[in-house]
Amino acid sequence: MSTVSEPINLSLPGGVDTGLTPKQLADKYGLTVSGRRPGLLAYTKQLWGRRHFIVAFATARLVAQYTTAKMGQVWQVVTPLLNCAVFYLVFGLILSGNSVPKYIPWLCVGVFIFQFIQSAIQSGTGAISYNLGLIRALHFPRACMPIAFTVIQLQQLLISMVVLVVIVLSNGLMPGLTWFQVIPAMFLLSLFNTGLALMMARIGAKTSDISQLMPFVLRTWMYLSGVMYSIADRVHKWPHWVQQVATANPASVYMELFRHAMIPSIYSKKHYGSSAEKLPPHVWEMALGWALVAFVIGYVFFWKAEEEYGRG
């Protein structure tokens, strides 16, 4: 071993780089700090490059979700139906006294829409912490995870919408042109939910306690949003600021849009006279506003901690 006598350092740079410090060497060859977060634009580009991954991941997860249940994917249809049945039992039969005409389809829209918001938030909260293995093993923009989970919930909502069409038709309501309004409404709602999921994903990744607290927050929100009773019936008894908050509540706004699209007859004075609800003014503007605000804030908020997911 002739090498022992002359100590050779394989680590030090040779040739023209002899004598450079590690930092100078890194700078000269354009090496970057490992795990540094890319800029917002570069990040978005990376994310767009992973769009096939997001869709494939969501589809695989949706299929795997029910593999342990014997009835398999039948549950995707049965679960929303059972949800509606429970609410109808309690609020339609036991606590009856709703002025809403066509209560069953009206209730189902509310339940399905709130379910979409609720499950997007819940799965978003666990999006990072339940997929740590994948996040540590492979490199991809982490926003793929909460977005993919929102896509899963969107697929679930689409199945629910098919169920809803059956319910609406079986209640003697005819399909109409307003049904097409569901498409932009669903787009805005998905944008809103993605924003919430991104926000919750970052919070949930840092504070796992939040998943214990979320069910209570969500239940309160649901009861305040008029899923099973009409806010318009009661709103005039409340103080002014509560009225404003109640009408700006994003969950109510999106439910209103879907109800108006699917069951327009309950909003028409011709059929129901003074008991008809009006579609409150500026609902579409508010829906657009909430979608943009939630998505932009959620996206930037999530990206700000990109390098920290999977650490520790």
Place this chain on the structure above:
Amino acid sequence: MAETTMITDREERDARAISAAKETRTPTVVVDDVHIVYKVHGASAGKGSATSALSRLISRKRSPAITEVHAVRGVSFTAYKGEAVGLIGSNGSGKSTLLSAIAGLLPTEKGGIYTNGQPSLLGVNAALMDDLTGERNVVLGCLAMGMSPAQVKERYQNIVDFSGINEKGEFINLPMRTYSSGMAARLRFSIAAAKTHDVLLIDEALSTGDQAFQRRSEARIRELRKEAGTVFLVSHNNNAIRDTCERTIWIETGELIMDGPTDEVVGMYERGERP
């Protein structure tokens, strides 16, 4: 006879590495006086009980259960294009911590780690998606690494063949949770190795594979190096290090003990000597 030719091969290889060190080389990983400190939550007893959590809330004390572990203490080295670097040291010496930090999964307390592109870490317990089939894992893994669906289709069969998962039946169609740890590790390595990496960090990920797979993966590592990447290998199998790496870094209690040609460093390590 075979044994002696192997050794001369290695001596030649190490000598080449030493002469190459005098030339200008392109660095891919620069580790500059790095310190890594872990904060471990829940290390002290009693955190789990409700009464102790409540009394902590009432007395407004910060959680006492945070213990700091100084895992890496001032390590510096530079790795260059086309190098395969072995990392050795006893259990708990900080090898895996250092790899995690190079991969960007752990923050450094002091010092800096600079890399060319994004290093990929292959750990022994890096699970993919356990409840999905091997096939789904291959497709999703490739898509996550940024391949297009067409590229995935093209490479899919190669990945499955390389992993050897289907040698004993159609295991690729079963959920990954039904795989043995060796099979899962093989599939994970096959997925990760399907892409060209600038820097590939392998943490004991190959040790669970069988002989035939280890030969295949050593060949693949050589290929990756030719494609101008740098490979880091953590292993307790010194022969695997000898066969794959021309340079070895020896770490003990978070400090760099030795950095040099593999035969020299591993020899010292095995004899229990210190430089």
